[in-house]
Amino acid sequence: MDSPTADIAAETLLDLIPYGEEIDPLALSVLAANLQAVVGLRTCIRPFRDHPEEAFIPTRYQFDAVKVLDDLCREKEGALFRMGVIQRDLCIPILTYVYGESQLGGHTAVISLHRLHHIDRQVYYERGAKIAIHEAGHLLGLEHCREPGCLMRFSKQLEQLDLLPMRFCPACEYEIARLLKKAIQNRH
Amino acid sequence: MTRSMHIMVVDDEETICVALSAWLTKEGYSVETASSGQEALNRLEKKHYDLYLVDFKMPGMDGLQLVAEIKRRQPDAAIIMITAHGSIQSAVEAMKRGAIDYLCKPFDPEELSLLMERVAAAKTIQQAEVPVVDQWDTSRQASWGGIVGQSEALRLVLNEIEEVAPTSAPVLITGETGTGKDLLALAIHMRSEQAQGPFVAINCGAQSETLLESELFGHERGAFTGAVKARRGRLEMAGTGTLFLDEIGEISPKMQVNLLRVLEEKKLCRLGGNQPIDVDFRLVSATHKDLNQLMREEQFREDFFYRINVLTIHIPPLRERLEDVPVLADFFLQKYAQETGKPVEGLTPRAVEILMGYSWPGNVRELRNVIERVVVIARGRMIGADELSFLKVYGGGTRSGPAATLKEAEIQHLQNVLESCDWSITQAAKMLDIDRVTLSRKMKRFNIKRP
Numbered sequence: 001m002d003s004p005t006a007d008i009a010a011e012t013l014l015d016l017i018p019y020g021e022e023i024d025p026l027a028l029s030v031l032a033a034n035l036q037a038v039v040g041l042r043t044c045i046r047p048f049r050d051h052p053e054e055a056f057i058p059t060r061y062q063f064d065a066v067k068v069l070d071d072l073c074r075e076k077e078g079a080l081f082r083m084g085v086i087q088r089d090l091c092i093p094i095l096t097y098v099y100g101e102s103q104l105g106g107h108t109a110v111i112s113l114h115r116l117h118h119i120d121r122q123v124y125y126e127r128g129a130k131i132a133i134h135e136a137g138h139l140l141g142l143e144h145c146r147e148p149g150c151l152m153r154f155s156k157q158l159e160q161l162d163l164l165p166m167r168f169c170p171a172c173e174y175e176i177a178r179l180l181k182k183a184i185q186n187r188h
Numbered sequence: 189m190t191r192s193m194h195i196m197v198v199d200d201e202e203t204i205c206v207a208l209s210a211w212l213t214k215e216g217y218s219v220e221t222a223s224s225g226q227e228a229l230n231r232l233e234k235k236h237y238d239l240y241l242v243d244f245k246m247p248g249m250d251g252l253q254l255v256a257e258i259k260r261r262q263p264d265a266a267i268i269m270i271t272a273h274g275s276i277q278s279a280v281e282a283m284k285r286g287a288i289d290y291l292c293k294p295f296d297p298e299e300l301s302l303l304m305e306r307v308a309a310a311k312t313i314q315q316a317e318v319p320v321v322d323q324w325d326t327s328r329q330a331s332w333g334g335i336v337g338q339s340e341a342l343r344l345v346l347n348e349i350e351e352v353a354p355t356s357a358p359v360l361i362t363g364e365t366g367t368g369k370d371l372l373a374l375a376i377h378m379r380s381e382q383a384q385g386p387f388v389a390i391n392c393g394a395q396s397e398t399l400l401e402s403e404l405f406g407h408e409r410g411a412f413t414g415a416v417k418a419r420r421g422r423l424e425m426a427g428t429g430t431l432f433l434d435e436i437g438e439i440s441p442k443m444q445v446n447l448l449r450v451l452e453e454k455k456l457c458r459l460g461g462n463q464p465i466d467v468d469f470r471l472v473s474a475t476h477k478d479l480n481q482l483m484r485e486e487q488f489r490e491d492f493f494y495r496i497n498v499l500t501i502h503i504p505p506l507r508e509r510l511e512d513v514p515v516l517a518d519f520f521l522q523k524y525a526q527e528t529g530k531p532v533e534g535l536t537p538r539a540v541e542i543l544m545g546y547s548w549p550g551n552v553r554e555l556r557n558v559i560e561r562v563v564v565i566a567r568g569r570m571i572g573a574d575e576l577s578f579l580k581v582y583g584g585g586t587r588s589g590p591a592a593t594l595k596e597a598e599i600q601h602l603q604n605v606l607e608s609c610d611w612s613i614t615q616a617a618k619m620l621d622i623d624r625v626t627l628s629r630k631m632k633r634f635n636i637k638r639p
Binding site: 093171 | 201203204206207208210211213214215216293294295296297298300301302567611612613614623624625627628629632
């Protein structure tokens with residue numbers, strides 16, 4: 001019989017929830033692998049589900065990220081954190097678009113792969129992973145960071161995002177580890 | 189860019205307030221929201237905000253009226269008008285009433301981020317601009333061969349230098365470490381009859397006795413293992429100029445005897461040589477030690493003391509002439525800004541206040557290092573209280589307190605704050621008013637680890 005510690009270590013901490021079947025399965029695998037490797041969140045890819053139609057804004061042809069978060073919040077079961085992945089464009093009412101949105105120190109986040117396209121598929125996957133890691137940082141309670149080489153830095157443009165390495169600065173890394181540990185302890 | 193801006197979002201639509209507040213909070217700003225103009229004004233009675241984001245169209249008091257009211261109560265307030273597309277005319281009207289810019293809903297995130305950075309930078313400059321130049325420049329005396337200051341105490345020291353410099357008598361400069369005794373020695377040399385000759389300086393405390401002996405007296409070829417060729421010593425190099433012996437309290441009694449002989453006979457022999465060499469330098473020595481005490485302990489020879497101490501100049505520690513701090517800080521700031529190529533222009537009044545409130549146990553050297561450090565980490569054009577937060581907590585407290593070093597005090601304070609925050613870097617950094625990257629670096633540098 002496994003020890004309780006082993007159970008916690010093996011526990012899924014983040015559910016990756018794909019909206020719409022048009023999402024590249026390989027992209028989801030890259031996101032999950034990086035969330036696990038960089039943030040330390042054991043991630044499980046859940047089955048595809050339909051787009052949350054109540055979040056669609058016909059006049060802008062975009063999905064309202066806040067309403068997608070509401071949809072994810074309604075989930076009773078599942079991991080401690082939930083991250084939606086959508087291929088369509090996301091926005092919040094006040095901003096023309098967002099790459100991702102999350103509850104600061106909360107449980108749900110959503111990212112969009114819509115604007116991340118690149119001729120080199122690897123760059124596209126990396127962009128998605130960086131956005132997912134950034135939003136995971138917010139989920140754990142981190143604000144934006146001023147360090148030039150940190151994934152918690154706000155990237156105004158995709159070119160800036162591309163220049164970021166796939167890691168946090170030491171300060172954010174320390175905080176991520178501390179907050180993650182705390183979140184797991186609180187859950188148990 | 190400073191992240192310490194306090195922002196108020198005024199909009200009757202809750203979703204807009206929530207979304208904008210969430211976005212700005214993630215950017216690190218402190219944000220409050222109000223759902224009407226009246227609510228915003230009520231809040232403003234109790235607290236002023238750095239920036240107001242005001243929706244144009246609101247029931248009751250509209251955005252234009254609110255801009256006018258905010259400006260009347262807080263003339264330096266920065267206001268950005270939020271408008272819907274197609275109402276540019278209203279945005280123009282808002283700017284006529286004092287708004288600094290406008291944003292059309294929905295905003296482009298890049299545009300919003302850039303605008304926030306611009307407002308924060310303008311705010312930093314605005315806070316800094318007022319009295320600094322006037323305060324400093326009107327009373328500023330010309331820097332004096334690298335000696336900078338405006339205090340009465342320093343003026344007296346400079347007067348003494350003017351008096352003693354033209355003579356050829358040995359001078360002993362006393363004062364705490366880091367007060368700039370070497371600069372005084374150079375100033376004496378430049379005003380003396382020896383000014384045409386070389387100024388040769390050596391720190392007697394920085395080397396072993398044998399090495400110091402060789403450095404001072406030189407050696408002939410083969411004088412000792414490794415002496416493959418003859419070498420002139422510093423005494424010989426000084427020739428008809430000035431020899432500056434820093435930390436003279438560190439030299440051994442044996443070396444004191446040797447030097448005393450040179451001073452009296454004005455002749456020396458290189459190590460391993462027997463040919464006397466004539467020297468005619470002027471001796472300027474410096475020490476932070478109490479030589480009278482050393483004499484009582486028989487570590488310093490009385491005859492040597494009276495030989496080097498014909499004239500004495502004492503330079504007071506920086507804590508006794510705090511009026512020099514702003515001028516010195518400005519001097520070093522310009523120097524390091526030029527060296528590093530950073531567009532740093534000055535210090536805010538609050539920053540000067542912090543510098544003036546500190547006791548400076550390491551004197552001018554410590555001030556110089558602090559300014560070099562803040563110039564290196566500076567992100568804006570002005571150095572503010574944020575950059576000096578590591579000094580702020582000790583303002584006034586250590587002026588008459590125990591002689592703890594800055595480093596010790598900083599480590600202790602960091603540990604206390606981290607412990608009080610359960611080792612949360614985010615919370616501790618907020619309490620310390622620095623960003624968490626800076627805190628993390630400090631923890632690494634001082635090897636502060638969670639127990």
